[in-house]
Amino acid sequence: MDMAVESNVVSYAKVAAGARTAADSADRIDWVQLSLVYLPLATPVSDAKVLTGVQKPLTEIAFIFAEIRTRDGHEGLGFGYSKRAGGPGMYAHAKELAPNLIGEDPNDIQKIFTKLIWAGASMGRAGLTTQAISPFDIALWDMKARRAKLPLAKLLGAQRDSVQCYNTSGGYLHTELPQVLKNVETSRESGIGGIKIKVGQPDLGIDVKRVGEVRRLLGDNFPLMVDANQQWDRQKATRACRQFEAFDLTWIEEPLDAHDFEGHGQLAERFDTAIATGEMLTSFDEHAQLIMAGTDFIQPDAPRVGGITPFLKIMALGEYQRRKLAPHFAMEIHLHLAAAYGIEPWLEHFEWLGPLFNEQLQLKNGRMHVPDRPGLGFSLSEQAIAWRAEKTEFGKRP
Incomplete structure (x- = not known):
């Protein structure tokens, strides 16, 4: 062996013998x-x-x-x-x-x-x-x-510092229409960027009336969504989607059973109004089926799918297939994930979790802003x- 080569081999061996690996120096x-x-x-x-x-x-x-x-x-x-x-x-x-x-x-x-x-x-x-x-x-x-x-959004590689935000909590079916309208006004005055109300009454005419009244209150251009919580079959969902076309909705959510991936894809293909679903799915594999079936908005929930690790995989596939994103619930987590999505997403606003944490999020001009606190930015109250x-x-x- 050439003396220079032999010297290099010996030197490398000495360095390698004294080097620490990632596992050696790891925290536990x-x-x-x-x-x-x-x-x-x-x-x-x-x-x-x-x-x-x-x-x-x-x-x-x-x-x-x-x-x-x-x-x-x-x-x-x-x-x-x-x-x-x-x-x-x-x-x-x-x-x-x-x-x-x-x-x-x-x-x-x-x-x-x-x-x-x-x-x-x-x-x-x-x-x-x-x-x-x-x-x-x-x-x-x-x-x-x-x-x-770093805030988690920044660690993941944020594509925006705020996310457009809509409110759900004021439009449940137990709430009478006059109070729904008051709640809508309060949400809009607070700076919310969109309103979602629940539908799925046994009488579709009641749903149409409620949606129509909210649309008139909000005007033509304010984002409005509805959510049927999986309570229609394909025939009733088709009739409902046809009637709701007149209200220029941002999306119609869960018109069918959560696992009817094909049915949601067919509604998305048939109607101009976007179809949204996914909140009830609890794995990457289920979301992959939904994404490939062709729904417009995917609505994964990080706590339901196993955490942020599988959620990031859902995001990657969703973005590749050009699906829009509107994560379900838990805005304290999903703000950071939505901020890292390549296509402009929506964030669902629920004030219910506020008492659990010492810190709160900032809503301004229709958007929820990523906090500058490291991590998720929350501590238990x-x-x-x-x-x-x-x-x-x-x-x-x-």
């Missing part, structure tokens, strides 16, 4: 706390699922919070939720999964997500199984952005702690 998760918190609603809420008798009015929301801390002192906060039923089940499964995080590098978020999916694989890869993973996955993304001292029904810790207490 050493503490996880889970909390089950019940958020009471001031007024029981009803949509079309209540009117058709398949569900009872919504009176509270169960939240599962995950607080994660590492050996080097980094922290992250994430949450999942369930409406009406499932909260205790999600909490129980999350407790089974939590020990799998101890000792893991918090930066290996995809690795951890896969580990947790396999830990609960006998329960399936959708539904409660994935929803129980969400608090951990979201907390790890929150931690990664906090460590970088004393009220959230007071509503806590259970908590469990794993690993070494900080």
Whole structure:
């Protein structure tokens, strides 16, 4: 061997022998706390699922919070939720999964997500199984952005600093039309950028009247959406979409069963008014089927699909297929994700979660603005702690 080559080989071997790998220098998760918190609603809420008798009015929301801390002192906060039923089940499964995080590098978020999916694989890869993973996955993304001292939107690569925002909470079916109109006015005066009201009455004529009155109040150009909460079959949905064409709606949401991907695609092809759906789906695979079927707006929910890791994959496929994005609920998380989407998205405004956090978001000129706080930018309030029904810790207490 040439002496120069031999010298280089020896030098490289010495350097390699003394070098540290990424695994050698990695931080490690050493503490996880889970909390089950019940958020009471001031007024029981009803949509079309209540009117058709398949569900009872919504009176509270169960939240599962995950607080994660590492050996080097980094922290992250994430949450999942369930409406009406499932909260205790999600909490129980999350407790089974939590020990799998101890000792893991918090930066290996995809690795951890896969580990947790396999830990609960006998329960399936959708539904409660994935929803129980969400608090951990979201907390790890929150931690990664906090460590970088960036809002999560900036860490992901934001394409805008604010997102157009619409309100849903003032237009439920339990609310009489005069009050709906007052709520619409209040929302518009507060700076909201769009209004969504619920439809799905047994008598379609009542829906048409309510939508018509709201449209007259808002005028021709203000964004207006409606949501049928899956309570029509294909024939009734077709009739409803035909009548709603006259109101220049931004979209018609969930006109069909959430898993009728083909039917939603057909309505999107048939009518000028956009069709939106996806909030009830609980995996990337389900959303992939929906996206390929051709609906106009996709409405994934990060806590329902397993967290931010699968949500980013849904975003990538949705953008590739030129679908518009309007994430469901949990604006505290979805603001950051929507800000990173390539096609101008919408954000759903719910004030319900406000009491859970010490910080609030800023709404101005129809848009919700990304906060400058690192991570998601939220910490649990004393009220959230007071509503806590259970908590469990794993690993070494900080």
